[in-house]
Amino acid sequence: MTLATAAPELHDCRQAFAETLAELAESDPRTVAVCNDSVGSSNLKDFQQRFPDRLINVGIAEQNMVGVGAGLAGGGRIPYVCAAAPFLTGRALEQIKADVAYSRVNVKLCAMSPGFAYGQLGPTHHGVEDFAWLRTLPELTILTPADPEETREALRWAHSYDGPVYLRIGRTKVPDVTPHVPFRAGRAARLRDGDDITLICAGTTVPAALEAADRLAADGVRARVLNFSTVKPLDEEAVLAAARQTGRIVTVEEANVRGGLGSSIAETVVTHTPVPMRLLGVGDEFTPTGSAAFLADYFGITADAVVRAAGELLGSETDAS
Amino acid sequence: MLSAVPGATSRLRDLRSELRAAAPADRATRLCDAAREIRRRDLRMIARAGQGHIGGDFSAADILAVLYLAVLDLDPEHPDWPERDRYIQSKGHASGALYATLAYAGFFADADLDTYMEPLSALNGHPNRRKIPGVETNTGPLGHGLPVAVGAALAARLDGSTRHTYVLTGDGELQEGSNWEAAMSAAHYKLNRLTVVVDRNRFQQGAPTEGTNSLEPLADKWTAFGFRTRHIDGHDHEALFQALSAEPADNRPLCLIADTVKGKGVSFMEDRVEWHHKVPSADQTAAALEELSR
Numbered sequence: 001m002t003l004a005t006a007a008p009e010l011h012d013c014r015q016a017f018a019e020t021l022a023e024l025a026e027s028d029p030r031t032v033a034v035c036n037d038s039v040g041s042s043n044l045k046d047f048q049q050r051f052p053d054r055l056i057n058v059g060i061a062e063q064n065m066v067g068v069g070a071g072l073a074g075g076g077r078i079p080y081v082c083a084a085a086p087f088l089t090g091r092a093l094e095q096i097k098a099d100v101a102y103s104r105v106n107v108k109l110c111a112m113s114p115g116f117a118y119g120q121l122g123p124t125h126h127g128v129e130d131f132a133w134l135r136t137l138p139e140l141t142i143l144t145p146a147d148p149e150e151t152r153e154a155l156r157w158a159h160s161y162d163g164p165v166y167l168r169i170g171r172t173k174v175p176d177v178t179p180h181v182p183f184r185a186g187r188a189a190r191l192r193d194g195d196d197i198t199l200i201c202a203g204t205t206v207p208a209a210l211e212a213a214d215r216l217a218a219d220g221v222r223a224r225v226l227n228f229s230t231v232k233p234l235d236e237e238a239v240l241a242a243a244r245q246t247g248r249i250v251t252v253e254e255a256n257v258r259g260g261l262g263s264s265i266a267e268t269v270v271t272h273t274p275v276p277m278r279l280l281g282v283g284d285e286f287t288p289t290g291s292a293a294f295l296a297d298y299f300g301i302t303a304d305a306v307v308r309a310a311g312e313l314l315g316s317e318t319d320a321s
Numbered sequence: 322m323l324s325a326v327p328g329a330t331s332r333l334r335d336l337r338s339e340l341r342a343a344a345p346a347d348r349a350t351r352l353c354d355a356a357r358e359i360r361r362r363d364l365r366m367i368a369r370a371g372q373g374h375i376g377g378d379f380s381a382a383d384i385l386a387v388l389y390l391a392v393l394d395l396d397p398e399h400p401d402w403p404e405r406d407r408y409i410q411s412k413g414h415a416s417g418a419l420y421a422t423l424a425y426a427g428f429f430a431d432a433d434l435d436t437y438m439e440p441l442s443a444l445n446g447h448p449n450r451r452k453i454p455g456v457e458t459n460t461g462p463l464g465h466g467l468p469v470a471v472g473a474a475l476a477a478r479l480d481g482s483t484r485h486t487y488v489l490t491g492d493g494e495l496q497e498g499s500n501w502e503a504a505m506s507a508a509h510y511k512l513n514r515l516t517v518v519v520d521r522n523r524f525q526q527g528a529p530t531e532g533t534n535s536l537e538p539l540a541d542k543w544t545a546f547g548f549r550t551r552h553i554d555g556h557d558h559e560a561l562f563q564a565l566s567a568e569p570a571d572n573r574p575l576c577l578i579a580d581t582v583k584g585k586g587v588s589f590m591e592d593r594v595e596w597h598h599k600v601p602s603a604d605q606t607a608a609a610l611e612e613l614s615r
Contacts (some may be wrong), residue, residue, distance in 0.1 A: 053479060059502075059505070059506070061506070063468060064468040064502035064503045068472035070458055071470060072472040072475055073472075074458060074469070074473055075473050076476060098460070099458055099468075103459045104450075105458075
């Protein structure tokens with residue numbers, strides 16, 4: 001298979017987020033947005049103009065912001081609490097735990113510009129710990145849509161679901177990768193079939209996994225690609241099927257693998273069907289400064305890195321046999 | 322989930338109507354008696370469990386009695402009734418006073434209080450909204466209540482509702498910055514149907530607040546943050562009733578700094594820091610119950 005010669009069109013998922021949120025607000029008066037001085041960076045300017053009473057900007061005060069969201073939910077509203085991923089999760093982690101997850105209120109936490117989106121701004125602004133921090137909170141659903149269409153679908157699903165949801169809304173530009181796959185919360189989507197190896201990706205790493213699968217196919221390796229746009233609850237069935245049927249798994253995420261998606265896959269695999277794995281993502285170090293593309297390369301969450309990791313797993317199998 | 326005592330809603334609403342219509346002296350006497358009964362029940366519960374925060378419970382008991390019996394419009398048999406007034410207890414460690422008050426109001430059976438702190442009990446050391454009817458949000462970590470109350474008051478405003486939101490904070494917990502983030506928002510949004518009551522017993526866990534990280538001038542702080550602020554005797558039932566049930570005077574949220582006594586009502590506990598979470602012996606329990614029955 002040859003790669004497309006024309007570069008695919010790239011999108012910022014925040015646009016799809018803003019359009020869908022306005023659509024939800026139009027059809028459901030319970031919809032409110034809460035933000036921390038992030039009207040611009042959360043793409044809420046249009047929402048603010050159309051629904052001025054329903055945009056609550058608490059200023060630079062994330063703990064208050066999440067608590068306000070919990071109180072609004074207790075008053076029958078459906079609040080979309082929007083802030084940059086590192087600050088929403090890091091500064092308000094206890095509020096997310098006690099006020100939202102443990103209280104099990106209908107708050108949608110919208111983490112904007114996660115991962116390496118704020119690349120040059122340095123590690124304080126990189127949102128790579130969120131999966132690890134939030135995955136330990138019971139009751140909280142964690143979604144990381146991969147492209148505009150999946151962002152729309154994830155948001156609509158979150159709105160229809162009565163309970164707390166964390167949504168990672170990417171700023172790093174991505175191609176359309178899931179237009180033909182219906183979004184099902186809690187279910188991994190199989191983007192490529194294959195029984196030689198499984199590539200598990202989510203959010204911004206889906207394009208890298210797909211490209212890697214195409215390149216492996218050119219070498220005669222049939223790679224299964226699973227999009228885990230629901231990080232929690234984990235689709236264990238898909239994980240175990242991958243382990244049993246393909247015997248090797250590579251995970252790739254724009255997050256710290258310690259406690260992140262890779263860890264959660266590994267926990268499931270090692271408990272039920274141990275197979276060799278490679279976990280690609282941020283390791284045990286503070287992220288350096290650099291563009292999102294630079295950091296993706298630095299931490300090896302690119303197609304090249306996935307192909308390399310797959311090759312190692314396939315090679316080690318050969319050595320062992 | 323615990324369930325309400327049948328008939329609790331009409332009993333609570335009748336009591337509220339009676340108390341509201343009563344002469345001030347009669348109202349104060351009846352609320353004082355109810356608060357003493359709440360303290361007695363709380364004391365027996367803590368003595369039985371061998372755990373609890375009796376000092377902070379007792380400083381807040383009069384405020385809770387006035388709110389639940391005379392001020393708040395609530396439906397114990399339908400605790401999620403959307404138009405209810407909201408009461409958020411930020412000082413979650415004073416769960417004993419809250420539980421005893423909720424049982425008194427009929428949100429669940431008095432006998433349920435005997436499960437306080439038992440394994441798997443709904444009534445754990447800090448309130449849980451999913452297990453206990455009448456609890457609005459889970460508290461325990463300090464500085465969480467006021468932000469949630471701001472959201473509750475904003476929801477009422479969006480609904481065009483006149484329902485009122487109350488939050489009770491400890492004084493020590495005002496050292497948490499999240500309170501001041503929320504205070505700014507409450508004033509900015511002119512939430513005049515939001516009332517903060519500060520249980521100003523002047524002690525935190527191990528020491529006086531002023532010897533730890535001083536709060537004074539506390540009233541000036543709230544006023545500077547945009548609140549209508551006043552000091553009130555946190556054990557004066559009639560003053561509390563008048564202040565808590567008054568219609569808003571202007572566009573500002575209200576802060577009542579309730580001057581209270583930690584361990585109020587039991588002479589050997591009053592103003593003694595160790596009663597923050599000390600558990601009374603059998604003899605002390607008997608003496609305290611006797612004192613609370615006079």
